[in-house]
Structure formats: structure tokens, C-alpha cells
Amino acid sequence: MRVSTASAFDASIANLQRRQQQLQDTQQQLTSGKKISQASDDPTGAARAERAMVSIDRVDANQRALEASRNSMTLSESALGDSNEILQQVREAMVAAGNASYTDTERAGLATKIAGLRDQLLTIANRPDGSGGYLFAGQGSSTPPFLDQNGGVSFTGVPGTIQTGNMDKYPLSVNGQQAWEQAATGNGSYVTADAPNANTGNPAKGWIDGGRVTDPSLLTGHDYTIQITGTAPAAQSYSVNDTTLGTSVISGPYTPGKAISADGMAFTISGAPVDGDSFTVAPSTHSLKVFDVLDRAVADLKTPLRGQAQISQSNSARIRDLDSVMSNLQNARTQVGEQMNNLDNSESRLSAIKLYSKSEQSAAEDLDMTQGISNFQNQQSGYDTALKTYAMVQRMNMFQYISG
Template sequence: MRVSTANTYEVTIAALQKRQQQMQNSQQQLTTGKRVAWGSDDPTAAGIGERAYAQTGRIDANQRALDASRNAMTLGESALGDGIELLQQVREALVEAGNASYSDAERAGLANKISGLRQQLLAIANRGDGANGYIFGGQGSGGAPFLDQNGGVVFKGTPGVLQTGNSDNFQLSIDGGAAFEQARSGNGTFVTGTLPNVNTGAAAGGWIDSGTVTDPAQITGGNYVIQIAGTAPSQTYTISNSDTGTSSSDVFSPGKAIQFEGMSLTIAGGPVDGDQFSVAPSTNTLKVFDVLDNAIAALNTPLRSGAQIAQANSSNLRDLDAVMGNLQNVRSQVGETMNNLDGTEQRMATQKLNSQTTQSNAEDLDMVQGISNFQNQQSGYQAALQTYAMVQRMSLFQYLSPS
């Protein structure tokens, strides 16, 4: 086989250039720490790394949405706590108003105190979320969600809640209508009360409590009227079902429980012949500000009998406890949402770490292996240079040239 000197030089130069290129690539990998810098370096690994990078980006976007939701829920939980604290102060004032020795002027003073607390509660209900929105705006409102107008406070927001719209649908607001206007009336199952158009004047000496449920299976959800007949101590009561027209009667004793159809209630005081009391199903339409307005109006009403004061206080306390309980339920739901956010954040952190690990495994350089490869390539390149130098001196012309 005949090999020309020129061909030997060309082959050797090409090999040297290839080794130099490999050494340059290894040096770039060591500098950047990346094994795959271009898709052509390793198409399969580049595809895996790109998908992992995209997943990390989605997780980062979800994290920003989660942070916004946590901020809104934290503000909402704090606002609900402030509102419950104000209502507790209202409750203390109503309990104080039940003191039989208080005058009309003293009860009017308590009404002024409750009126001030009402204004503070309205400010809490219209509290902003720091992002040009409102904590209790529901799905949005053109202005403050609660408007104080003639007839009471009205919710002007859109029912429901705002959500981030991503796969997890993080909550960004609280439904103000559900929080402030949808408490269960009465004791949660039925509502008791007097018939003011019948029980009037000083003769209205009886009042009815909130009642309790003795057997949920017997509750019919009907409307009833309880009428007192006769003169104490020989009195009777008649329970009439306004829906079916049926009725039943028994002997009445003030303070003794009246039980029927799974319900138990007590009429106390001194009811007179003809006094009537109502029992109706509960509804989820009890509004916080209506309860406060009713309490203020009652405390500002002069010349009431002891029974009227007791009945009003009992009803107002019952309704106040109901709206407080509803706010506490909403606060508990917000707290549960915040717990879910914490769990979701931990899950996303794990997913992000997995994505980053996948991307690193696909693209990053094993530094130990990289350094070893570079050193081997450097040694090989030096050996190739030395070999080339020796071959270059072994040509015929070198032997023929005079020394």
C-alpha cells in the first residue's frame, strides 16, 4: 500500500482538529455545567429537559396564584374574627339591656353603643383586599359590596367567590352574602315569636323562648299558632297547624314545656286570654345588619312592658347567636381553605423538586465524569501533537538534506 506524505499530513491534521473540537466541547460543558446545551447535543435528553422546564414554569405560576389566595384568605379570616368580636360586644350589651332595673334612657344608651358597633361592622364588611377589590365582594362588585340605605344594609356584590382559574381554582374572595345574610333563623330548625297585632298593650304579659328539637324525625316543617285561653291559674293552650288546619289543646302552666311534633318550647310570664304565639320553619335568610337594626329599634322603644322587653331581648339574643354562628362557620371554612393551601403548597414543592431533578438528570453534567473526560482528551491531544511532530521529521527529504 502506497501512502503519500501529503495524505499523512491531511489525515493527521484532521484528527488533531477533531480532538481539539472535542476538548473545546468538554471545556464548554465544564464551564456551563450543562451536558446538553443544544438540542443537537442529545435530542432525547433535550426533550425531557424541556418538558421538565415547562412543568417547573407551570408550578411557579400556580405558586403565585396560591400566594394571592393565601393573602386573600388571611385578610378574610382576620376580618371575620374582627366581626365576631364586635358581635360579641353587641351580645354583652343585649344581656345588659335585659336588666329589669334599667330605664328606657339606659336602654337607649345601649342602643347608641350597638349603633356604633354596627358602623364598625359595616366597615369590616366593606374591607378591601389590597388589590382594588373587596374581601366579601363575592364574584365582584362595582363598589363596596354592602350599601347602607333606607330599610337597612343591602348586599350589592355578586354571590359566589372569585377563583384563580388554574387547575387548582384557588379562592380569592369570600361570598359576603353567605357570610352576612344567610344565617339560619330561630334555633336553626324552627322560629318562635309573638303575634304583635294580637299581643298588645300591658295585657301582653307572656313571652316564648327559642325552643329546642326533641325528635328530628317528627319535624314536619309546618306553621303553627299557639293560643292561650282562659284566666290564670285555669288556662289552656291550643296548637293549630296553619297548613293542615288541625289542632290540639291541653292545660297551660306558665314555664312548663309544651311539646308537640318533635319540638319543645316554653311560654313564660303571665300570658292572658287571647295571647297568640307563632312557630314557623327556619330559613337561611337571617341578616346580620337586620338583627342589629331590630335590636337597636327595640332598645329605643319606650314604655314597654316587662314581658315585651323579655321577649325582644330573647329573640334578639337568639338571632344574634345565629348570625354569630354563621360567621364562625364561614371563618372555619376559610381556615380549612388555608389548610388546603398549605397542603397544596407542599405538594407543588415536591412536584417542582421532581421536575428540577428530572431536568438536571437530563441536561446537567456529571462534573467528576466531565473532568475525567477532559483530562483524557487533553492527554490524547498532547500525545497526538507529539506523534505528529515525530512523523513530520521522518520524511525522505529530512534524510536527504545535508546535516
């Protein structure tokens, strides 16, 4: 009978080494808390953990971009809020300037006040974003985007916005040209005005108000002229002509202060128009600039020796334009607010994705400590048993077997 051979000894040693390696691996897992230290430990689990880590890194990058966008949008929203507060002060000054008891000197004082508010507004329009750029520079500018020069303030930035390079494209700037220079002219649908080179030299001429829309479905977007003919008070008439089509729209006797309606529009000619006075109606455009409105208001208030009718007409037009630019800035502020809401929603979504990815990573590579300790104890018992068995087998030889 063969008691021991080299093969048996080799098998015992190999078994010991295998059990010792398993014990060391389990000890390392218990120490690190990870059941995967290298890809060969569990290729499938390692790939799963790697995908989770890539997702977490992507979320971290998106969160950094989101915070940069949030900082920019918060500063922009604050700047737009400050702008509307200043324009409200300008509007209050214009309303006060319409007071019939005010003198030219008092109106000039209000003009000085508005000029100072204009300068404050220009500072806000050129407010930096804290990172070397400007909030309203659009797609970027190394210099302040609004330049005050002869002829007024002009936008020197690049229209548009800067966005982050990630998939969600978070905004990093506001389109300054759109916010500050693209308000709707007139009442938002059409613009009324004196006809060019008309109504001059009349000491008590008439004027047209801003008008209103009575039926949006009837608006044509055409150009019109309103002609006053005849002498006051009973022989005057009006005619409304569509200059785009070259046709007459409506005509009738003119009554001061009574609205004239045509193609879904209604406007009123007041004062004392004379034979030949004419007015125009043109489609509204998005070309009204904040600083142009303020400059015209200052110039009007500094003009002396105007009659009350002229003052009322001028103030009415300036207040109408102020309301339009304030509404446009408020719309820009609303858009920024929507962006901030979207950022909040994106942040919640990114947090949920990151939590899920971390859970996936943990499930793939983290060790169940209870299971790990149990495995370690079982492996330790097995190793001790194998070690004792090997020691007993190693001491046996033929003579021991015979004598035994």
C-alpha cells in the first residue's frame, strides 16, 4: 500500500496556498470594504462599477456648469430688477412733469434727475459678472457692452447668449441687445405719429394718441395715413388711407376727442387740427432702445416755452415708450427667472442620477461586511484544517505505517 507520494504532497501544498490566498483576499476586502480591488476579481462587477463612476463624473461636471450658470443668472436677475426700479423712478418723474403748474425750470430740474438715473442705468447695463465678463455682453465682450457716445448709447457686444458646453446647455449670459434695445414701439401693435414734415407752424395743431387695438383679428400690419381737411369747427372731416395698398379705408366728419376706428384699430386726434394736418400709423417694430427713450425724455423736458398741449402730448409719448421698455426688461427678467427654475429642476434631476449611480457603484464593488466576516471565518477554519492535515501527512512514512 502506498502511503504518500510527491503528487499528494504537491496537492496538499497547492491546497494550502490556495486557501491562504483566499484568506488574504478576504482580509484585504475586509480592510478596504471593497469586494473588487482589480478587474480580474469580478470583470462584470468591475465594468458595472466603472459605468457608475463615469456617470458620477459626468454629473459632477454638469453640477459645476449648473452652479456657474446659477451665479450668472442670479446676478442678471438682480441687475434687471434694479433697472426696473430706476425706470419706475423715471416714470414717476415724467408723470410729475405733466403737471400744468410746473414751470420750465422745474421741468429742467426733473430732466437733470432723469439724466442722473440714466447714468445709473448705464452702469447696471455694463455690470460685470465677476469672472472677467459682463452680464449683458451677449456672446462675450472684453469691454463694457454699452458705449455712451455722441448720438446716444449703442450696444457693442455680440448679440446672443453664451451657454455651457454640456448636453443641457445652461446659459451663462443674457442677450443685452434683446433686453435693452428691442422693446416694441408704439402700443406693441402699431405706432402713431405726425406725418413727416406735416403739422408744422400751427400754433394750436392737433395731436394723435398712442391708439389701442379693438379687434386683433382685423389688424393688417399695413401703413396708414390720417388726413384732416376743412376748417373748424363744423366743416372738418377725416380720411384714413391704407398706403400699403393705396386704398381708402374710412372717412367721415371729424369730431375733436372722438375715436376713429379702422381695421381693428382705434385712435383719437385731440387739440385743434387744421386743414392739411396728417398723421401716420405704422406697424410696431422691436427696435425701441432704453437709453434713446431716456435721452428723448431729457431733451423734451429741457425744451422751454412749450404749450400745455405739447407738454401733454410729449409726456404721453415718453411714458408710453417707458412702459414698453420696462415691459421688455421685465420679460427678460422673467426669462432669467424661468432659467433659474430650470436650473433648480436640473439640480434635482442630477442629484437623483448621482444617487442612483452611487448606489450602482456600491452594489457592484462594496463588500457586505456580514457576509465578508462569515466568509473569512469559514476560510480561516478551512485553512487551519488543511494545515493540520498537511502536517500529519508530512510526518508519515513507511516505517511509521508498518510500526503503527
